[in-house]
Amino acid sequence: MLTLLFVVACGEDEEDKELVIMTHDSFDISESVIEEFELANDATVVIQKAGDAGEALVRAILEKGNPSADLLYGVDNTYLGRALEQDIFETYSPDLLDEVPDRFKFDSTNHVIPIDYGYVNLNYDVEFLAEEGISPPGTLEELTNEEWKGRLVVQNPATSSPGLAFLISTIAYFGEDDEYDYIDYWTDLKANDLLVKDGWSDSYYTDFTKYGGDRPLVVSYATSPAAEVFFSEEPLDEPPTGNILIDKATFLQIEGIGVLKGANSEKLAKKFIDFALGKTFQEDFPDKMFVYPVNENAGTPDFFKFAEVPAQPSDISATEIGEKREDWIQAWTEAILR
Template identity: 45%
Template sequence: SEVFDGEPVAVDYGDVCVNYDIAALAERGIDAPETLDDLLSSQYASMLVIENATTSSPGLAFLLATIAAFGDDWPNYWEKLIDNDVLIVDSWSDAYYTSFTRYGGDRPFVVSYATSPPAEVIFADPPMAQDAPAPTGVATETCFRQTEYAGILRGTNDPAESQLLIDYLISKDFQTLLPESLFVYPINADVELPESFIKYAPQISQPFTLPSKDIATYREVWLEQWSDIALR
């Protein structure tokens, strides 16, 4: 690698997925979407808020999910999604805390994370009853897996100390902290997940993925194509 001394090491992973406001859907008397294709249905017109793929990590992940799902036909999917009045905002916080119905917006679907439901429970104010379900759900067939890595930069003056940091990031002590602090999954399979994840975070068994080399090679081209469709 031109950037790293050796290969970067995976530290954690998470899934970017469409989330939905359970109460808002109940009020409207409609079922939650499950798949990317479902989001094109006229019954879901004007219900989805997503993040700008050029300015937001989950926004980019959602774009990559559609590329993984539809291959070369992904622009056609986006044309239809735009026609169904998807709302595009700059950031995850804008989408989740401004446009999402859970926080006073008018969009009951939002691109967020498979681990957003446990976060909703943990940070609920006032606290939720112990046996209450999470207030949000996840469309489990819309997810794109993101893996985060750490590496030692080539040319560092402190290779030994850098390696100590990498070792700590993948240690059980640090990995145990990840779920309820960053709401991601530890890469260390020996780490026990907290009850909040077991109870409220759906297991995403078949997330969309793309080879990292493909993302690195084509990302700018994809973003340019996406911008022409979504931001015109």
Template identity: 45%
Template sequence: MKLSCRTFLALALAGLSLNALSAELRVITHSSFAVSKSLIADFERQNGVKVSFIKAGDAGEMLNKLILTRAQPVADVAFGLDNALVARAVEAGVVEPYTPSIDRDIRQQLPGGVVSVDYGYVTLNYDKAWFESRKLPLPRTLTDLTRPAYKDLLVVENPATSSPGLAFLAATVKALGEEGAWKFWSALRANGVKVAKGWSEAYYTDFSKNGGARPLVVSYATSPAAEVFYDKKKPAESPTGNLFLPGGVFRQVEGVALVKGGAEREAARKFVDFLRSEAVQKDLPTQMWMYPVRESVTPDPVFRHAEKPGFDNTPDERTLAAKSRAWVARWTRVVLK
């Protein structure tokens, strides 16, 4: 914004801070995005901008909003596009490629000029106390989930609106093949699987650890660590555990991208670099419960409860781009209709 000398003087005489004239950087995110307020404040001060966050639900919902508003973009930066969604975002023309200035010691990458920020593993979590109190053995295979002993015990997220929901679906297709996956999902439906709109609903409403009725939930390998971190008593063991079932593990890489047609391009690029900075990479593990992509950054010690699987069932991005929408459509017919 250019100011005339007269306007500048009038503002100075009025005692107004020039910070009031800072540009607004609009950042659209999924509902789980979190970075410490002090770091955001530092970014704003150093770059002369005000960051406004737009929480748009789960990542799938966020992408849908970007697509619906692409003629008049509602944001300048989008965070939360992952390897299950990025190809769709690129195909829809809602993001612009960008090469960050911080591109060293990075574990995971994303295609299409979307910049990776964190990664994790979508998998099943279970409520330890629930299973122990009922002396029910844990399922050992995906097929076990379709057996009578596990009827009405599982909640999953809708892959049409949820990135972990899509990730779990993709993992089952990768492991079982398309026809095998539809047979599995049909059997799950018959065995009482519940479908939630997104991760927050599944984990905080339906999961038995949080007062729901379902002791099995599609979540993240880091969720048991979060349970310990937020517990005031800091238990030696997490009350929840991971089930790394063959065919049920997806390696998710999340990224940030410039929104095509967005304003404040220079500030947007700086914000992308900011999310790759050492300070943010150290902060995000206990904020968003994902692993940092910078290899040199060590997460908080509580991540000893966030074991990593020795395998995953993640389709490549090209397959996800070509097949995921058809998978979701078929899943909807099999499970919801």
């Protein structure tokens, strides 16, 4: 009996020596931060990148009950409904959740714990608009005017996270089945020479005028102007791009982490969630993933002063997104791409 207990105990110890985190390809944390967790817990952390956020979630669902990872990082409020519906996560309520403002607690059941957030909105090329003598649009409706014909590039919501976020913003802004709803709006955008690309990188670095394209407006992130300053080869006092923060037309994107059911190292996984909510982790990723920390006590780099926070983002719940996302995308595809 003593021998059996010893073997079982050793097995549990071995399980807690390695932590596997499945995440999206954009995940980026300093090695020193990961090493701090490893040293504190006498463990090894393995980062398992699985494509974009949607692809990572699909993999976790396919591995339901027998996951190759212990944690899934990167579930956002556009995919939360699907993740909860598939019942792939354990519940966990970390103490540091008390340091997270309620507006970021997007899962009341605590299957997915918020870690970071950002905003999707329109960006503009400052120099281009100045040379043209025009001001950035103040409403979404203005984008259907002749002045903005052929000047906007967006991403396909079926293949792009910011593309989906912008679509959802227009749904929150214009509504569904109203006299003039979001499909009517997108139809007018299409008639105004809208350009749709599959991904953000192509639209931003190929079609945006800042990088030699012919579109001075692009769907991007509120942190993009700050990123332009950060990556500039020469010091900048002001970013070359700007945010268009139209009330109720920006999208708050919240990303979270959850312990996968059947995880080999469940205890260690929960310790990592505690760590991920702490200041060391929270203050490390803003200049790597260009998102904001959810812990209200965590600071951000100086250049984040150019990463404006919208006063009134769109008001639409993760539950509604989960229920209607596929129908919205299908309706958009029928109206815009066919």
